[in-house]
Amino acid sequence: MIGPQAQDSFERILFAAARTRLVTDPQHACEIASAPDDSAEGEHAVLLTISSMQFRLLLLLHIKDDEATRAYYLGEAEGVLADAFMEFGNLCCGAMNQHLLEYFPDLGMSTPYALDSQCLHYLRELKPDYLKSYALTIDGAVRLGATLCICTSSPLDFVADQLTEAQESTGELELF
Structure with missing residues:
Protein backbone atom coordinates (compact mmCIF):
# COMPACT_ATOMS: atom_id res chain seq x y z
CA MET A 1 0.00 0.00 0.00
CA ILE A 2 1.25 3.44 -0.92
CA GLY A 3 0.02 6.33 1.18
CA PRO A 4 -1.36 9.52 -0.36
CA GLN A 5 1.72 11.56 0.58
CA ALA A 6 4.01 9.06 -1.13
CA GLN A 7 1.77 9.05 -4.23
CA ASP A 8 1.98 12.83 -4.39
CA SER A 9 5.74 12.73 -3.78
CA PHE A 10 6.40 10.19 -6.55
CA GLU A 11 4.29 12.28 -8.94
CA ARG A 12 6.08 15.54 -8.09
CA ILE A 13 9.47 13.86 -8.47
CA LEU A 14 8.45 12.49 -11.88
CA PHE A 15 7.11 15.86 -13.03
CA ALA A 16 10.28 17.72 -11.98
CA ALA A 17 12.49 15.14 -13.71
CA ALA A 18 10.41 15.18 -16.90
CA ARG A 19 10.43 18.98 -17.08
CA THR A 20 14.20 19.15 -16.80
CA ARG A 21 15.41 15.95 -18.49
CA LEU A 22 13.01 15.16 -21.33
CA VAL A 23 13.57 18.53 -23.02
CA THR A 24 16.47 19.31 -25.35
CA ASP A 25 16.59 22.94 -24.21
CA PRO A 26 15.85 24.22 -20.69
CA GLN A 27 13.70 26.97 -22.22
CA HIS A 28 11.26 24.41 -23.69
CA ALA A 29 8.06 23.84 -21.76
CA CYS A 30 6.90 20.38 -20.73
CA GLU A 31 3.18 20.33 -20.04
CA ILE A 32 1.89 17.31 -18.11
CA ALA A 33 -1.70 16.11 -17.75
CA SER A 34 -3.29 12.95 -16.40
CA ALA A 35 -4.22 10.33 -18.98
CA PRO A 36 -6.25 7.11 -18.82
CA ASP A 37 -4.17 4.28 -17.30
CA ASP A 38 -4.59 2.12 -20.38
CA SER A 39 -3.57 4.79 -22.87
CA ALA A 40 -0.29 4.50 -24.73
CA GLU A 41 0.99 7.68 -26.35
CA GLY A 42 3.10 6.06 -29.06
CA GLU A 43 4.17 2.83 -30.61
CA HIS A 44 7.41 2.47 -28.62
CA ALA A 45 8.00 2.41 -24.89
CA VAL A 46 11.25 2.95 -23.05
CA LEU A 47 11.24 1.11 -19.73
CA ALA A 84 18.30 8.58 -29.04
CA PHE A 85 15.30 8.91 -26.74
CA MET A 86 16.67 6.27 -24.33
CA GLU A 87 19.36 8.75 -23.32
CA PHE A 88 16.71 11.30 -22.35
CA GLY A 89 14.73 8.61 -20.53
CA ASN A 90 17.85 7.57 -18.65
CA LEU A 91 18.49 11.18 -17.59
CA CYS A 92 14.87 11.52 -16.43
CA CYS A 93 15.00 8.32 -14.40
CA GLY A 94 18.42 9.27 -13.02
CA ALA A 95 17.03 12.59 -11.77
CA MET A 96 14.19 10.72 -10.06
CA ASN A 97 16.69 8.27 -8.55
CA GLN A 98 18.86 11.06 -7.16
CA HIS A 99 15.93 12.73 -5.43
CA LEU A 100 14.62 9.42 -4.06
CA LEU A 101 18.06 8.64 -2.59
CA GLU A 102 17.33 11.27 0.07
CA TYR A 103 14.58 9.00 1.43
CA PHE A 104 15.69 5.51 0.34
CA PRO A 105 19.48 4.97 0.51
CA ASP A 106 19.40 1.48 -1.03
CA LEU A 107 18.29 2.27 -4.59
CA GLY A 108 19.34 0.60 -7.79
CA MET A 109 18.50 1.79 -11.30
CA SER A 110 18.29 -0.23 -14.50
CA THR A 111 19.57 0.67 -17.91
CA PRO A 112 16.77 1.67 -20.29
CA TYR A 113 15.38 -0.74 -22.81
CA ALA A 114 12.80 -0.42 -25.56
CA LEU A 115 9.54 -2.34 -25.68
CA ASP A 116 6.42 -2.27 -27.77
CA SER A 117 3.91 0.09 -26.14
CA GLN A 118 1.36 -2.74 -25.99
CA CYS A 119 3.20 -4.00 -22.90
CA LEU A 120 1.33 -1.29 -20.97
CA HIS A 121 -1.76 -3.49 -21.01
CA TYR A 122 0.09 -6.12 -18.94
CA LEU A 123 1.18 -3.85 -16.07
CA ARG A 124 -1.89 -4.84 -14.04
CA GLU A 125 -0.48 -8.39 -13.93
CA LEU A 126 2.19 -7.03 -11.57
CA LYS A 127 -0.58 -6.08 -9.11
CA PRO A 128 0.83 -2.57 -8.66
CA ASP A 129 0.04 -0.50 -5.60
CA TYR A 130 0.13 2.62 -7.77
CA LEU A 131 -0.40 2.98 -11.50
CA LYS A 132 -0.90 6.28 -13.27
CA SER A 133 -0.41 7.54 -16.82
CA TYR A 134 0.32 11.02 -18.07
CA ALA A 135 0.28 12.86 -21.39
CA LEU A 136 3.29 15.12 -21.94
CA THR A 137 3.55 17.90 -24.51
CA ILE A 138 7.02 19.28 -25.07
CA ASP A 139 7.62 22.63 -26.70
CA GLY A 140 4.00 22.67 -27.87
CA ALA A 141 4.56 20.02 -30.55
CA VAL A 142 6.05 16.77 -29.26
CA ARG A 143 3.60 14.40 -27.60
CA LEU A 144 4.86 11.72 -25.25
CA GLY A 145 3.29 9.45 -22.70
CA ALA A 146 4.56 8.43 -19.28
CA THR A 147 3.31 5.66 -17.04
CA LEU A 148 4.40 5.32 -13.44
CA CYS A 149 3.93 1.85 -11.94
CA ILE A 150 4.98 1.16 -8.34
CA CYS A 151 4.87 -2.15 -6.48
CA THR A 152 5.62 -2.29 -2.77
CA SER A 153 6.62 -5.03 -0.36
CA SER A 154 5.37 -3.15 2.71
CA PRO A 155 3.29 -0.04 3.49
CA LEU A 156 5.03 3.04 2.14
CA ASP A 157 4.49 6.71 2.85
CA PHE A 158 6.92 9.64 2.76
CA VAL A 159 6.89 13.33 1.93
CA ALA A 160 9.40 14.59 -0.61
CA ASP A 161 10.54 18.16 -0.16
CA GLN A 162 10.05 20.61 -2.99
CA LEU A 163 12.77 20.35 -5.61
CA THR A 164 15.08 23.33 -5.84
CA GLU A 165 17.53 24.33 -8.53
CA ALA A 166 20.40 23.29 -6.26
CA GLN A 167 19.06 19.73 -6.07
CA GLU A 168 18.94 19.30 -9.82
CA SER A 169 21.84 17.34 -11.22
CA THR A 170 23.72 17.91 -14.43
CA GLY A 171 23.71 14.18 -15.16
CA GLU A 172 27.05 13.16 -13.72
CA LEU A 173 27.94 9.49 -13.63
CA GLU A 174 27.32 7.59 -10.39
CA LEU A 175 29.25 4.44 -9.61
CA PHE A 176 27.71 1.69 -7.50
Whole structure:
Protein backbone atom coordinates (compact mmCIF):
# COMPACT_ATOMS: atom_id res chain seq x y z
CA MET A 1 0.00 0.00 0.00
CA ILE A 2 1.25 3.44 -0.92
CA GLY A 3 0.02 6.33 1.18
CA PRO A 4 -1.36 9.52 -0.36
CA GLN A 5 1.72 11.56 0.58
CA ALA A 6 4.01 9.06 -1.13
CA GLN A 7 1.77 9.05 -4.23
CA ASP A 8 1.98 12.83 -4.39
CA SER A 9 5.74 12.73 -3.78
CA PHE A 10 6.40 10.19 -6.55
CA GLU A 11 4.29 12.28 -8.94
CA ARG A 12 6.08 15.54 -8.09
CA ILE A 13 9.47 13.86 -8.47
CA LEU A 14 8.45 12.49 -11.88
CA PHE A 15 7.11 15.86 -13.03
CA ALA A 16 10.28 17.72 -11.98
CA ALA A 17 12.49 15.14 -13.71
CA ALA A 18 10.41 15.18 -16.90
CA ARG A 19 10.43 18.98 -17.08
CA THR A 20 14.20 19.15 -16.80
CA ARG A 21 15.41 15.95 -18.49
CA LEU A 22 13.01 15.16 -21.33
CA VAL A 23 13.57 18.53 -23.02
CA THR A 24 16.47 19.31 -25.35
CA ASP A 25 16.59 22.94 -24.21
CA PRO A 26 15.85 24.22 -20.69
CA GLN A 27 13.70 26.97 -22.22
CA HIS A 28 11.26 24.41 -23.69
CA ALA A 29 8.06 23.84 -21.76
CA CYS A 30 6.90 20.38 -20.73
CA GLU A 31 3.18 20.33 -20.04
CA ILE A 32 1.89 17.31 -18.11
CA ALA A 33 -1.70 16.11 -17.75
CA SER A 34 -3.29 12.95 -16.40
CA ALA A 35 -4.22 10.33 -18.98
CA PRO A 36 -6.25 7.11 -18.82
CA ASP A 37 -4.17 4.28 -17.30
CA ASP A 38 -4.59 2.12 -20.38
CA SER A 39 -3.57 4.79 -22.87
CA ALA A 40 -0.29 4.50 -24.73
CA GLU A 41 0.99 7.68 -26.35
CA GLY A 42 3.10 6.06 -29.06
CA GLU A 43 4.17 2.83 -30.61
CA HIS A 44 7.41 2.47 -28.62
CA ALA A 45 8.00 2.41 -24.89
CA VAL A 46 11.25 2.95 -23.05
CA LEU A 47 11.24 1.11 -19.73
CA LEU A 48 13.36 2.14 -16.76
CA THR A 49 13.26 0.82 -13.22
CA ILE A 50 14.29 2.01 -9.80
CA SER A 51 14.33 -0.62 -7.07
CA SER A 52 14.75 -0.50 -3.33
CA MET A 53 14.08 -2.83 -0.42
CA GLN A 54 10.62 -1.22 -0.04
CA PHE A 55 9.45 -0.75 -3.63
CA ARG A 56 9.99 -1.30 -7.34
CA LEU A 57 9.24 1.67 -9.59
CA LEU A 58 8.73 1.18 -13.31
CA LEU A 59 8.73 4.24 -15.55
CA LEU A 60 7.50 3.70 -19.10
CA LEU A 61 8.01 6.57 -21.51
CA HIS A 62 5.96 6.24 -24.70
CA ILE A 63 7.09 7.79 -27.96
CA LYS A 64 5.65 8.09 -31.44
CA ASP A 65 8.07 7.84 -34.33
CA ASP A 66 6.59 10.86 -36.08
CA GLU A 67 8.13 13.87 -37.79
CA ALA A 68 7.81 16.24 -34.81
CA THR A 69 9.38 13.79 -32.36
CA ARG A 70 12.20 12.85 -34.76
CA ALA A 71 12.98 16.51 -35.42
CA TYR A 72 13.00 17.31 -31.72
CA TYR A 73 15.19 14.44 -30.49
CA LEU A 74 17.30 13.68 -33.57
CA GLY A 75 17.47 17.07 -35.28
CA GLU A 76 19.32 16.66 -38.57
CA ALA A 77 21.08 13.49 -37.42
CA GLU A 78 20.22 10.10 -38.83
CA GLY A 79 19.49 7.31 -36.41
CA VAL A 80 16.93 5.31 -34.53
CA LEU A 81 14.59 7.51 -32.51
CA ALA A 82 14.16 4.97 -29.70
CA ASP A 83 17.94 4.80 -29.20
CA ALA A 84 18.30 8.58 -29.04
CA PHE A 85 15.30 8.91 -26.74
CA MET A 86 16.67 6.27 -24.33
CA GLU A 87 19.36 8.75 -23.32
CA PHE A 88 16.71 11.30 -22.35
CA GLY A 89 14.73 8.61 -20.53
CA ASN A 90 17.85 7.57 -18.65
CA LEU A 91 18.49 11.18 -17.59
CA CYS A 92 14.87 11.52 -16.43
CA CYS A 93 15.00 8.32 -14.40
CA GLY A 94 18.42 9.27 -13.02
CA ALA A 95 17.03 12.59 -11.77
CA MET A 96 14.19 10.72 -10.06
CA ASN A 97 16.69 8.27 -8.55
CA GLN A 98 18.86 11.06 -7.16
CA HIS A 99 15.93 12.73 -5.43
CA LEU A 100 14.62 9.42 -4.06
CA LEU A 101 18.06 8.64 -2.59
CA GLU A 102 17.33 11.27 0.07
CA TYR A 103 14.58 9.00 1.43
CA PHE A 104 15.69 5.51 0.34
CA PRO A 105 19.48 4.97 0.51
CA ASP A 106 19.40 1.48 -1.03
CA LEU A 107 18.29 2.27 -4.59
CA GLY A 108 19.34 0.60 -7.79
CA MET A 109 18.50 1.79 -11.30
CA SER A 110 18.29 -0.23 -14.50
CA THR A 111 19.57 0.67 -17.91
CA PRO A 112 16.77 1.67 -20.29
CA TYR A 113 15.38 -0.74 -22.81
CA ALA A 114 12.80 -0.42 -25.56
CA LEU A 115 9.54 -2.34 -25.68
CA ASP A 116 6.42 -2.27 -27.77
CA SER A 117 3.91 0.09 -26.14
CA GLN A 118 1.36 -2.74 -25.99
CA CYS A 119 3.20 -4.00 -22.90
CA LEU A 120 1.33 -1.29 -20.97
CA HIS A 121 -1.76 -3.49 -21.01
CA TYR A 122 0.09 -6.12 -18.94
CA LEU A 123 1.18 -3.85 -16.07
CA ARG A 124 -1.89 -4.84 -14.04
CA GLU A 125 -0.48 -8.39 -13.93
CA LEU A 126 2.19 -7.03 -11.57
CA LYS A 127 -0.58 -6.08 -9.11
CA PRO A 128 0.83 -2.57 -8.66
CA ASP A 129 0.04 -0.50 -5.60
CA TYR A 130 0.13 2.62 -7.77
CA LEU A 131 -0.40 2.98 -11.50
CA LYS A 132 -0.90 6.28 -13.27
CA SER A 133 -0.41 7.54 -16.82
CA TYR A 134 0.32 11.02 -18.07
CA ALA A 135 0.28 12.86 -21.39
CA LEU A 136 3.29 15.12 -21.94
CA THR A 137 3.55 17.90 -24.51
CA ILE A 138 7.02 19.28 -25.07
CA ASP A 139 7.62 22.63 -26.70
CA GLY A 140 4.00 22.67 -27.87
CA ALA A 141 4.56 20.02 -30.55
CA VAL A 142 6.05 16.77 -29.26
CA ARG A 143 3.60 14.40 -27.60
CA LEU A 144 4.86 11.72 -25.25
CA GLY A 145 3.29 9.45 -22.70
CA ALA A 146 4.56 8.43 -19.28
CA THR A 147 3.31 5.66 -17.04
CA LEU A 148 4.40 5.32 -13.44
CA CYS A 149 3.93 1.85 -11.94
CA ILE A 150 4.98 1.16 -8.34
CA CYS A 151 4.87 -2.15 -6.48
CA THR A 152 5.62 -2.29 -2.77
CA SER A 153 6.62 -5.03 -0.36
CA SER A 154 5.37 -3.15 2.71
CA PRO A 155 3.29 -0.04 3.49
CA LEU A 156 5.03 3.04 2.14
CA ASP A 157 4.49 6.71 2.85
CA PHE A 158 6.92 9.64 2.76
CA VAL A 159 6.89 13.33 1.93
CA ALA A 160 9.40 14.59 -0.61
CA ASP A 161 10.54 18.16 -0.16
CA GLN A 162 10.05 20.61 -2.99
CA LEU A 163 12.77 20.35 -5.61
CA THR A 164 15.08 23.33 -5.84
CA GLU A 165 17.53 24.33 -8.53
CA ALA A 166 20.40 23.29 -6.26
CA GLN A 167 19.06 19.73 -6.07
CA GLU A 168 18.94 19.30 -9.82
CA SER A 169 21.84 17.34 -11.22
CA THR A 170 23.72 17.91 -14.43
CA GLY A 171 23.71 14.18 -15.16
CA GLU A 172 27.05 13.16 -13.72
CA LEU A 173 27.94 9.49 -13.63
CA GLU A 174 27.32 7.59 -10.39
CA LEU A 175 29.25 4.44 -9.61
CA PHE A 176 27.71 1.69 -7.50
